[in-house]
Amino acid sequence: MTAFLFVTDLDNTLIGDDAALKELNQHLEQHRQEHGTKIVYSTGRSPALYRKLTREKSLLSPDALITSVGTEICFDPQEEIVDQEWADVLSQGWNRDAVVAIAAHYSDLVPQPDTEQRPFKASYVLSEEISSELLPRLESSLKEKGLDVKVIYSGGQDLDILPQKGDKGLALQFLRQKWDMDATKTVVCGDSGNDIALFSAGEERGIIVGNARPELRQWYEENKKDYHYFAQAHYADGILEGLYHFGFLA
Known part of the structure; x- marks a missing residue:
């Protein structure tokens, strides 16, 4: 067994089954102690x-924490110091005030709480019923104003507008290069739309948990790869299933 880079979403991926989480934690911590495996959480949550x-x-x-849908990286979660190198990458061409001003024209976009409004992320709640009609109009408005941004809709309610160079997958690539970890020695885990960036970043081994949201299931069906695994089990139990499938655990 050798070191690998383990990257997982939190809500409804790592979190959801406390007994399975405890078992997975034991395996991961042992692997980290014995082989130097690195553990990264990649979440849509704010710090x-x-x-x-x-x-x-x-x-x-x-070993590192990716928050706010990939727009903030922290190497010491206890200190909560955001990595400035990553912030510099995201700041190029980003105009948050202009993004918020355009979004304000859409009454169906309800701003998320202040804690979820971050320097490189503008976040809203959008009902699934009208999302297919509103999203193209919003993206068109942003483009017309010359804003090179990324609109991510996830979980049937969460809408995040990010810098073009920011998402979970690009944050993962930043860490992988920083730690010189090969894609074949990297595994990513997720359950929803904002995790698609993790699975499409490169040839990292991907574990989609059995309880995945419809948008991720659809993406998987349309983009099947032999290095992506759709688990039968849910939550952390599904992650364990995938780790055994890829041979990261034996």
Whole structure:
């Protein structure tokens, strides 16, 4: 067994089955101690909501934390110091005020709480019923204003507008290069739309948990690769299933 880079979404991927989470934590911590495996959480949550989750669930301390849908990276979650190198990448061409001004024209976009509004992320709640009609209009408005941004809709309600160079997958690539970890020694895990960026970043081994949202299921069916695995089991149990499938655990 050798070191690998383990990257996972939190809500409804790592989190959802406490017994399975405990078992997975034991395997991962042992692997980290014996082989130097690195553990990364990649979440849509803000740092504040991540801290809240750590008080509710038994999570291992990660080697790096990707928050706010890939727009913030922290190498020491205890200190909560955002990596400036990654922030510099995202700041190029980003105009958050202009993004918010355009979004304000759409009354169906309900701003998420202040804690979820981040320097490189404008976040809203959008009902699934009208999303297919509103999203193309929003993207067109942003483009007309010359804003090179990325619109990510996930979980049937969460809408995030990010810099073009920011998402979970690009943040993963940044870490992988920083740590010189090969794609074949990297595994990513997720359940929803904002995790598609993790699975489409490169040839990293991907585990889609059995309880995945419809948007990720559809993407998987349309983009099948032999290095992507759709687990039968749910939550952390599905991650374990995938780790055994790819041979990261034996």
